[in-house]
Amino acid sequence: xxxxxxxxxxxxxxxxxxxxxxxxxxxxxxxxxxxxxxxxxxxxxxxxxxxxxxxxxxxxxxxxxxxxxxxxxxxxxxxxxxxxxxxxxxxxxxxxxxxxxxxxxxxxxxxxxxxxxxxxxxxxxxxxxxxxxxxxxxxxxxxxxxxxxxxxxxxxxxxxxxxxxxxxxxxxxxxxxxxxxxxxxxxxxxxxxxxxxxxxxxxxxxxxxxxxx
Numbered sequence: 496x497x498x499x500x501x502x503x504x505x506x507x508x509x510x511x512x513x514x515x516x517x518x519x520x521x522x523x524x525x526x527x528x529x530x531x532x533x534x535x536x537x538x539x540x541x542x543x544x545x546x547x548x549x550x551x552x553x554x555x556x557x558x559x560x561x562x563x564x565x566x567x568x569x570x571x572x573x574x575x576x577x578x579x580x581x582x583x584x585x586x587x588x589x590x591x592x593x594x595x596x597x598x599x600x601x602x603x604x605x606x607x608x609x610x611x612x613x614x615x616x617x618x619x620x621x622x623x624x625x626x627x628x629x630x631x632x633x634x635x636x637x638x639x640x641x642x643x644x645x646x647x648x649x650x651x652x653x654x655x656x657x658x659x660x661x662x663x664x665x666x667x668x669x670x671x672x673x674x675x676x677x678x679x680x681x682x683x684x685x686x687x688x689x690x691x692x693x694x695x696x697x698x699x700x701x702x703x704x705x706x707x708x
Contacts, residue, residue: 499619501525502642503540504685508532509597510559513687515644518546519618526550526617527573528637528644529687530563532599537563538570548573549617552609554646555634556584557659558592560687564602574606576615578626581633582608609635625674629667630655636675643694644685649675651684651692654703671697671704 501518512531519525525546530537541548548571553561556577564575564585577585584591585602592599609615611626615637625636627648634655637644647655649671657664675684680695698706 500639501544501546502685503544505533505536505540507536508559508562510595511688512559513685513689514563515685516540516544516546517617517620517639518544519620522618523547524549524618524620526552526615526620526622527567528552529554529560529646530567531558531560532562534563534566534570537567541571547571550615551575552615552622552637553577553581553585553605554636554644554648554687555631556581557631557647558588558597558599560646561585561602562588562592562599565600568603575603576607576609577605578624578633578635579608579610580628581631584631611635627667627670627674629657629663629665629670631659632661634670638678638682641679641681642683642685643675643678645675645687647687649684649692649697649701649704650686650689651697652701653689654701655687668704676704676706 503516515528517526588599613624615622622637630647
């Protein structure tokens with residue numbers, strides 16, 4: 496990405512989900528992608544970087560990626576954005592977390608429902624919404640310049656699980672092949688768990704969805 500855009504990442508919550516902060520150096524406007532937990536840590540990073548949150552974007556509705564929505568929205572006033580197909584999950588986070596022996600706050604209702612092809616502008620940051628279902632019905636990826644934030648759609652050498660309600664391996668594989676693998680090979684992939692990778696690396700070597708797998 497261009498130098499005018501700040502990317503900061505942190506791992507949040509007991510399931511170790513990745514939260515990403517995208518900031519515009521020129522305006523100080525920011526986007527928080529997947530604030531799953533540890534909102535105090537997110538707020539500290541924002542304060543240190545002198546960033547003000549405009550949007551909270553959820554790549555999907557699972558509690559480990561959205562559990563901090565309520566506190567972050569209450570503190571910052573930022574709008575919550577999520578795909579329409581996963582929006583119903585936001586009101587059932589307590590039950591979902593309890594099924595894993597964990598706790599989570601339900602989220603406020605979304606301020607904007609996203610769909611494939613939507614654009615999100617925040618200062619110098621421009622994101623294109625790619626609907627990438629399979630891990631969940633409303634899973635999305637966010638593409639900008641040489642980076643794509645994929646939630647739990649694709650990992651380094653792996654993929655998101657498809658055994659949860661609404662998951663489907665064939666749909667996930669189609670999403671990856673038709674929405675992600677058409678991006679340039681040098682695009683950096685920022686996943687919902689574990690470390691970064693590239694589109695080219697996953698096309699060649701991913702044992703689940705790589706070309707020829």
